[in-house]
Each structure stands twice: as structure tokens, then as C-alpha cells.
Amino acid sequence: MSIKISDKILQSVEKPARYIGNEWNSIHKDPSGVEARFAFCFPDVYEVGMSHLGMKILYHLLNERKDTYCERVFAPWVDMEAKMRENNIPLFSLETHELVKNFDIVGFTLQYEMSYTNIINMLDLAQIPIFSQDRTKEHPFVCAGGPCAYNPEPLADFVDFFMMGEGEEIINEVMDVYIDWKRQNLPREKFLDAISQIEGIYVPAFYKVEYKEDNTILKIEPVKEKYPKKIKKRIIKDLDKVYFPEKVIVPYMGIVHDRIMLELFRGCIRGCRFCQAGYIYRPVRERSHERLLELAKSLENSTGYEEISLTSLSTSDYSSFKELAEGLLVDMEPKKVNLSLPSLRIDSFSLELMEKAQKVRKSGLTFAPEAGSQRLRNVINKGVTEQDLINSVKTAFNGGWSSVKLYFMIGLPTENFDDISGIADLGHKVVDAYMSTPKENRGKGLSVVISTSSFVPKPFTPFQWEPQDEMATLKEKQKFLQSKIKSKHIKYNWHDPELSFLEAVFARGDRRVGKVLYEAFRKGCKFDSWGEHFKFDKWMEAFAECGIDPHFYANRKREFEEVLPWDHIDIGVSKEHFIKENKKAYNEEVTPNCRAKCTGCGATVFGGGICFD
Amino acid sequence: MVEVSALISIRARFTRGEEIKFISHLDMMKMFERALRRSGLPVYYSQGFNPHPQIVFGLPLSVGVTSEAEYVDIVFSDYVEPRQFIEIMNKQMPKGLEILEAGIKESKSNIMASISKASYEVLATISQNPCIDEINEKIEQFLNNSEILIQKESKGKVKKVNIKPMIYKFNAYYIDNGNIVEHNKDAQFSNIALLEYINNINHSLSLQEREKIKGYYGFSLLVAAGSMANLKPELALQAFGEWTGFDLDVIKIHRSGLFIDKGDRTLTPLDNELLAI
Numbered sequence: 001m002s003i004k005i006s007d008k009i010l011q012s013v014e015k016p017a018r019y020i021g022n023e024w025n026s027i028h029k030d031p032s033g034v035e036a037r038f039a040f041c042f043p044d045v046y047e048v049g050m051s052h053l054g055m056k057i058l059y060h061l062l063n064e065r066k067d068t069y070c071e072r073v074f075a076p077w078v079d080m081e082a083k084m085r086e087n088n089i090p091l092f093s094l095e096t097h098e099l100v101k102n103f104d105i106v107g108f109t110l111q112y113e114m115s116y117t118n119i120i121n122m123l124d125l126a127q128i129p130i131f132s133q134d135r136t137k138e139h140p141f142v143c144a145g146g147p148c149a150y151n152p153e154p155l156a157d158f159v160d161f162f163m164m165g166e167g168e169e170i171i172n173e174v175m176d177v178y179i180d181w182k183r184q185n186l187p188r189e190k191f192l193d194a195i196s197q198i199e200g201i202y203v204p205a206f207y208k209v210e211y212k213e214d215n216t217i218l219k220i221e222p223v224k225e226k227y228p229k230k231i232k233k234r235i236i237k238d239l240d241k242v243y244f245p246e247k248v249i250v251p252y253m254g255i256v257h258d259r260i261m262l263e264l265f266r267g268c269i270r271g272c273r274f275c276q277a278g279y280i281y282r283p284v285r286e287r288s289h290e291r292l293l294e295l296a297k298s299l300e301n302s303t304g305y306e307e308i309s310l311t312s313l314s315t316s317d318y319s320s321f322k323e324l325a326e327g328l329l330v331d332m333e334p335k336k337v338n339l340s341l342p343s344l345r346i347d348s349f350s351l352e353l354m355e356k357a358q359k360v361r362k363s364g365l366t367f368a369p370e371a372g373s374q375r376l377r378n379v380i381n382k383g384v385t386e387q388d389l390i391n392s393v394k395t396a397f398n399g400g401w402s403s404v405k406l407y408f409m410i411g412l413p414t415e416n417f418d419d420i421s422g423i424a425d426l427g428h429k430v431v432d433a434y435m436s437t438p439k440e441n442r443g444k445g446l447s448v449v450i451s452t453s454s455f456v457p458k459p460f461t462p463f464q465w466e467p468q469d470e471m472a473t474l475k476e477k478q479k480f481l482q483s484k485i486k487s488k489h490i491k492y493n494w495h496d497p498e499l500s501f502l503e504a505v506f507a508r509g510d511r512r513v514g515k516v517l518y519e520a521f522r523k524g525c526k527f528d529s530w531g532e533h534f535k536f537d538k539w540m541e542a543f544a545e546c547g548i549d550p551h552f553y554a555n556r557k558r559e560f561e562e563v564l565p566w567d568h569i570d571i572g573v574s575k576e577h578f579i580k581e582n583k584k585a586y587n588e589e590v591t592p593n594c595r596a597k598c599t600g601c602g603a604t605v606f607g608g609g610i611c612f613d
Numbered sequence: 614m615v616e617v618s619a620l621i622s623i624r625a626r627f628t629r630g631e632e633i634k635f636i637s638h639l640d641m642m643k644m645f646e647r648a649l650r651r652s653g654l655p656v657y658y659s660q661g662f663n664p665h666p667q668i669v670f671g672l673p674l675s676v677g678v679t680s681e682a683e684y685v686d687i688v689f690s691d692y693v694e695p696r697q698f699i700e701i702m703n704k705q706m707p708k709g710l711e712i713l714e715a716g717i718k719e720s721k722s723n724i725m726a727s728i729s730k731a732s733y734e735v736l737a738t739i740s741q742n743p744c745i746d747e748i749n750e751k752i753e754q755f756l757n758n759s760e761i762l763i764q765k766e767s768k769g770k771v772k773k774v775n776i777k778p779m780i781y782k783f784n785a786y787y788i789d790n791g792n793i794v795e796h797n798k799d800a801q802f803s804n805i806a807l808l809e810y811i812n813n814i815n816h817s818l819s820l821q822e823r824e825k826i827k828g829y830y831g832f833s834l835l836v837a838a839g840s841m842a843n844l845k846p847e848l849a850l851q852a853f854g855e856w857t858g859f860d861l862d863v864i865k866i867h868r869s870g871l872f873i874d875k876g877d878r879t880l881t882p883l884d885n886e887l888l889a890i
Contacts, residue, residue: 004813007865011677016635024647024707250647252636252707304647304705335650336664 002097003089013079017253018046021094024250025302027063027070031096035179038062038070039093039103039140043110043118044527046074050249051257053311054109054146058167060245068175071095071103075118076125078527084125091126100126105178106140110148110155113506114499114529119144120158120521130518132160132205137188143174150233150280151459151566154509154517156204161192164200164569165233166266168242173198196227200234203227207568209511215552217510217563232570233280237608239266239287244295247302259307259340260299262292264324268313269594269610271601272370273381273585274409276458277313279573282601283609284594289324296328300337308332309340316344317595325353351399365396368407371415372422378588379414381581386426394433402443404430410477410494411455411469413585420477423450424484431487450485451493452478454500458507459566460573462581465558468504470551471497498536502528504554510565513553515546574602620657621689623698624724625715626883629680631810632709638673645670645685648705654698655691671724671871671882672731672838675845679806680868681713682732684882686724716883719890722873724882730781731838732870733846734831736788736807740860742827745787751857752783763852776852779844782835783853787828806867807831829864838871 010016031037040059042049049055055072062070071093076084083089091100100106106128108119123130128139135142144155145163152162163170174195181191195201206227210218222229236242244263251258267284268277287295296308308328312318328339339357344350369384371377377384393404408423427450434446454474457466469477474497482492505513519542527533543550558564560579567575577600584591591599594610604611629641636644646666649656658664671684695715702712739748755761761777788811811829836844847863854861872879873887880887 007677010635016676017637017640020632020635022632022708024644250644252633252644253640254643301651301653304650304652306646306650336658337650 001099001102003092003099004097005089005092009080009083009087009089013083014077015046015253017251018074018077019080019094020252021072021097023252025247026072026095026249027060028095029063029069031069031098034069035067035182036069036105036175037098037103038068038175039073039100039106040070041073041100041106041108041119041122042075043108043115043122044075044529045077046251047253047255049074050251050255052109052111053261053263054167056248056261057243057245058171060248061168061243062171062175064243065172065175067179069095071098073100073106073122075122075527078533081121081125091122101128101140103140104182105174106142108142108144108146108159110144110146112529113148113154113503116155116506116517117521117525117528119155120517121526123158124521131157133157135160135188141178141188141191147277147280148507150276150569150571151507151509152202152204152569153209153511153565154506154513156511157514158517159204161195162202162204163234164202164231165571166236167234168236170198170200170234174201199228199232202231202569204511209565216558217565217567219563220565220568230568230570233572235283235285235572235606235608236266237285237606239263239285240291246295246298248299250303250305257309258305259309260296260303260305261309261311262296262299263287264292264310264312264315264318266312267609269317270314270383271381271581271591271593271599273379273462273581274370274412274455274458276461279460279601280571281313282571282573282594282603283606283611285609286319289320289327292324293327293331297331300332300335305337307338307340310342312342315342316350317593325357329353329356351395355399364403364405365393365401366405366407367392369426370407370409371412371419372408372424372426373419375588376412376415376419376422378590379585380409380412381585381590383590383593386429389426390429390433393430394437397434397437397443398441400441400443402434402445403447403449405449405451406430408450408452409455410452410481411474411500413455413463413466415477417477417480420481421484423452423481424486424490427485427490428487431489434489446489448487448490449493450481450490452481453495454497456500456503456507459564460571460578462578462585464508464564464578465560465562465582467557468501468554470555471501474500496531496534499528499534501550501554502536502539505550508565509553512548516542516548516550519546572601572603572605577601619690621692622686622718623689623693623695623715624684624686624718624883624888625695625698625702625712627683627685627706627710627712629674629678629683630709630711631679631813633707634677634679634709637676638670642668642670644707644710648702649687651705652701654693654701655689657688657690669723669725672728672843674868675866678866678868681806682868682870684724684728684871686718714883716885716888718888720888722882722887726840727873727887728839728871728882729837729841729874730835730870730872730879731868732782732833732835732872734807734833734867734869735846735850735863736810736865736867737830737832737850738826738828738862738864739830740862743859745785745830748785748830748859751859752785752853755853755856756780756783758856761852761856763848765848776844776849779837779842780834780849781837782833783849784833786831786833788831807865810865810867833869 059070062068073093120130129135141160143161144159145167149162177194192203196203206223208223209220212218265286267281269284272278341357370382427448430448457463478494485492520539523538525535525538656666667688669686674680698715699712760775762773763776764771765774834846873882
């Protein structure tokens, strides 16, 4: 049954375009002509979810299938949710306004930990039982994937199955099994049983966790022999051959990334020790620039977008960057399509490119030294020196730029107050570099913004065992840094330590923290990553009521021997490698990047990518 | 340098249907720009650092209002045949937006600056359920007032505005059970938009809600529009409701026409007289 939202409701909410669908390139099928309906759910508002490349890819990929109709679902903003609850309107899809509870499979993408309460809230709004164990044959299957799925445990009680790794192949395998299962009209568990045999599928109900007296994990084991002991992530070996949509939805309203996103490669050669993305997407696999230029043309013709951006974890590392950028500039000139460049390592080529690409906007150069001293940058394996940064900003200032953003992390392992002073010093040196640039070259009105986020230790990184600084310590460090900044040209921004603390709990939480998520949801927590809706006191109440100590997860140093909640997940990179990297961090030793030298992390098992180039 | 003489301007009329009535004016402009880029038509881009297509829209439409009389002027760098323009662009338009007619504009007439009047069809309920003759009688008396004052908020200040000179035509008809009883010949096409709408809401209302509504009232208005004086139809109806004591609830607004005054005549923006030099 599909529903019609009355004009009265739509008139009364902010940005009604979030709820109407029918955008250009959205897919319309006759639902009665398909065998499976998939609700692709993004646990945040429309304009955030619509900016997500993974959703665009999987939406169009699933809709290539004649037997399947994939529709989109976003979290309604609080005003709309209130109207929906008031009028007893369950959560619905955008394309056909079908109730989500009537779909076959409901899939969530997990992009950040602080979206977890929105998942629970969306299930509740959809009138689907929140806990996996309460779902019956009348209910859809609830699945999840995406970067946060690599530690699936905090959501284990809510999600029927997880897809580990890149979704392009595995999702089709799941649909094949599903349609087969549906035709045979078998019991619910038979489906989960069948997909548990697909590589990369994790059915949490089929695994049992036992704990020690000290609350650490004793073991995580499959309940039956036939379920895999380790669930290995899936990757796409050849990005030139894998499906990429030639058309994407063009929204009616402004979204966060309102442009064509051209995905250059997956993975990152760098191996920064705090960065989860740098490990979970290994090995690095590039798309050829020929294929990218082809894709850019077809995407441009099908969308009419005025801007193309290049996406990857580190675009300067793309090996045919020059060919690609120059090709795009030539191809896109006649239609006046802008090329939007991410923060690049600045040299004379990239500067010239930026001049050409962004003719008027000389604002916002972004650098991420991440740490304030060379010592600490060696600890985190961020291969950037102070000289690199100063040379880059000098070049940029000489080219007329006058606004620089610098990103740092505080609370990194081994950090001391000298490292933090170093952040302010770097800021001052950037100001000096501007002042020593001839007036006729530099742009007017220098602005240097220093932003610090707080270090959140993540699974599948060399820092996965590290404690997060206590909130009080983080605040003290922020204050200290602020006191060290002496220039009126520098503005300092920082993140809420409270939010980083919760991220640390749920990034490395085990199954037991799931009930805290549920309690927090019951107390009204949702949209936690939206400052105005973040209710830290409610979260702390939830922890207390569940008898769970959040500090045990966030601030405790873990031993290498400890069984980690995600030890049954296999991303290819070995634990030995992470231990080796952790030790090197404490010795302030850097590790060369994948292109310079293979360090044997283990990602070669996938038989593709940079390991074999 | 592009030779200015090679440029050609097209003026087009298009609809904004139910499907896209919640799109803001700004987003609609962006949507048009993207559709034009997809179309492959020789759009003219301004020279300079930040090239932009030259697209000018008529009077902005409030969010939630449908229309069959939206206008746009677009500049091309090469000749485009109007019929071909309609055909090509309609392939690039989302549901609810359709280009109905187009013409080459040789004059310097700027659509945004020259609009002076707009006509609307408004659908409303009145809880007292007066008969249609009574309403039309009241409208006549209402318009006989020497002035009709409403409170208008602009830039945070509330001021009193006399809207009487901004109302050129105002009459009502009764829609019972989906049929127009008092037929209004001026707005036949628009009536269809209203009828379809009633049909749609009848489907989405609960039985209880439907029973409460005995019938619908249609109002046809011709009011001042544009940069000199602009009256939103809901304000005229609100003033009428307050003056009569009718509990009047506006359900839907549909724009049926935009007009340009030339001398003492009122023309549609695609009138040959306005397009020619």
C-alpha cells in the first residue's frame, strides 16, 4: 500500500522537496512486475543521504535487475517525523511512497557511528520490529553495509545480516538467493542460512559471544560448524570492469555534494595509522583515466550538472592525475562545467590546474597535517613535513590565494603539550609565509582556520588498541592550544569531546552496547551528529541504566592479546601487520607507502590492485 | 568574442504541476539550467570569469502553488526553432513541468520586469456553506468598499496596505461533488486542474474528513502582479473571509495566467505584439 502525504503536511514542514521523489533519473518501475523490493535506507536527512556515492551506485545497480525494484528511504527531519507520528503515517519510500514495512529487504548504509539511533528510529517509524529476534515472516529482512559494518557488533541485535566490503557483487548474489527463497516459500531462517554461505555475509544471530570476568571477550564463535569462522570482506578487483551508473539522480533541492562525483580509485597508498579508510579499502585499485573521461561524459549528458568533482581518499596520489584533469578541462569547456578539485598536494602543476578549474573562487585551500610536530606526524605515519606545507602555502599565496584551512587531530597516541604548541606554531608560520609574500601577488584578507578533531581509535587500524583521551583532557588540550594562538588572522575551531567520546564507544563497542543504543533512542536521541539534537545527558543516562561503563570502551588501553569484538571479521590486512605498525608508531618510525614499497600487510590475498601492478 | 548579433532569445510558457509544486523558485531555476545543459541546445553563456546561461523567469511562484502560466526567456548563441525547442526540452523535463508554447523574442521585453497582472483559480472550503449567489453578492459589496486594508509584513515591519486597486476581477463558483455548478468560462482549463485536485484529495481523505466537506468553492481572481504592485491571492481571500465572517480555508491555488500591460490593453507574454521589435 502506498500512501499520499497530504499537501497540508507538506506545506507545514521545512523543505518539502525532501519527501516527494520524482527527481530526474530516479527509477520508476511497476512494483507488481518485480519479484523483490529493496528499500535502500540512509539513516540521515535527504540532502546528506543523496550526497553519498555508494547509494547512487547500488541503487542503479539493483535497478538494472528486471526482477528487483530498489527505492530510496531517508530519515525524515524532526518536523516531518512529528507530523508522521501525529497522523500515524509509517515510514515510506520516495519512489512509490510504499510503506517500508512492505518491502522484501530493508538495507541501511552505515557511514558514521552517530547515525545508529536514526536506524532504530527509522525501524520504529516503519513499524518494523526493532530487534531482529522479533521479526517474523511478515516482516522484511533488515541488512546493513558500509564502512561502519566492519565492526558490526553494536548493531548485531537489530540487523539480520551484514554485507562486508564493497557491495557491487555481493548484493546481486544476495538478491538471487532471496528470489529463489521467496519462490519456494521457505521459513525465514532458511534464507539467512543460505546467504551465510556467501562470502562476506555475516548473520550475527549465528554467532555467540562469551565474555570473561573482566568484561573483555573470551571468544566469538559460530553456533554451527557450517557458518564461517571468519567473514572475509568482498572487494571489486577491476574498477574498469565493475558497474558504475552512467546516470545519477539529480535532486530538486540543494544537497551537500550537489555535483557529479567521479570515483578515481578505492583505497589509499598512505597508511596513516589512525585512518580506518586507509586500511579497510585495501588494496588500492585505480580506474583508468580513459574510463573516467568516458564516464564523465555520459554522466554529464545524463544529468546536466554544472560541476564535476574527483573523489577518492587522496586524489593527488592518482597515477594519471594530469591526463585526467587536463582531459576533463578540455571536455567540459563547451558546456561550462566546473571541475571541483579536492585538497591537493600543492605544486606548480596543481596550482595551475586550480587556476584553470576554479577561475573565481580562490577561497578555501585545505591542508591536513593532522599533527603539530614532526615527531607526532612520524608516530601517525603522516608523510608530510613542515617544509612541504610551508612551500605549498607560499606557492598558493603567490598565486593569489589568501585563505587556508588546517586540519589537526588532538589526543593522538604519545601526544604531549609540545606537539600541541606545534599546531599553533604551524599556524603562525603560515601567517608569516603570507606576510612575506609580495603584496602584489597575494590575495587580500588573510584567513587561517585551524580545526582540531579529537582522535577516535578505530577498528582495523594500528591504533585499534589505544585509549581515547578522557573528555576533560581533550578539553584541557583545546584550551591550551587556544592560549597558544597569538595571531588575529587565525581562527580556531574544535569538535565536541562528548561526541568524539560516544564515537569511540560505538566504533569499538561489542554486542552489549546495542542496548544502550536502544535506550538512547527511547530517550529521544536521534540525529546525534546534528549539534542541535545531540543530547549527551540522555546518552549518559542510558549507559547508567544499562549498567554499561562507556569508559571501558573508549578510554581503556587494550592488550594485543585481547579478543576484539571484530576479530571474526577479516579485511585482508593481518593483525600482525597492525601490531607491527603500532610498535613502529611508538618508535616514531615511518612506513613507506604502498607504491614505494610493499610492507606485506596481507591485502595481497585479494589478488588485485596495486599489490600486483 | 561572441558576436552579439548572433544571439537569439526564446520566450516559453510552461506548467508547474502537482509533482513539482513544492520545489522552490531558486531550485526550479537550477533545474531549468541543468535541463538546458542536457538538451544539447546552443545555450548562450555569459562571457567572463564565471560563465552563466542567460535565463530570466517571470513572476516567482510560491511553494505549493501550481501553474499553467509560467514564463521564461532564454538566450541562445544560435538559431533555435521554437517548435523544436519545445520538443527537445520536454524530453528533459521532469514530471509536472511541460513547455506548452514558445516564440522567438526579437524585442527587448524582459519577462521579469514587465509582468503586471496575474490570474488565479483558488479552491477553498467555507464551513458555513453559503450558497453561491450569496458569495457573489458579498464579493460585489466587498469590492465596493472605498478601501480594503490588509496587514502586510515586509522587512520585519507590519504595515497596512490598501489592496483594493490591486483586485481587477474576483468571482466565485460552486463545485459540488466534483462538478462545477456555476461555470466560469474564463478559466475552463484551470477548472480541470482544480477538479483533478479535488479528486485526488478525496482519495487521500478519510471518510470522516470527507463528510465534513459539503462542497468546494472556486474563486477566480485577476490581481496586480510584478515588481510595481503584487497581490498574493490568498491575501485577498483572507481579507474577504475576515470582512464577511466566512470561515474560509484555502486548499489550493493555481495560477492560470500572467499578463503584460501595453497601453490600455492586457496581453499575454507570448503575444506577437510583445515579441516583435
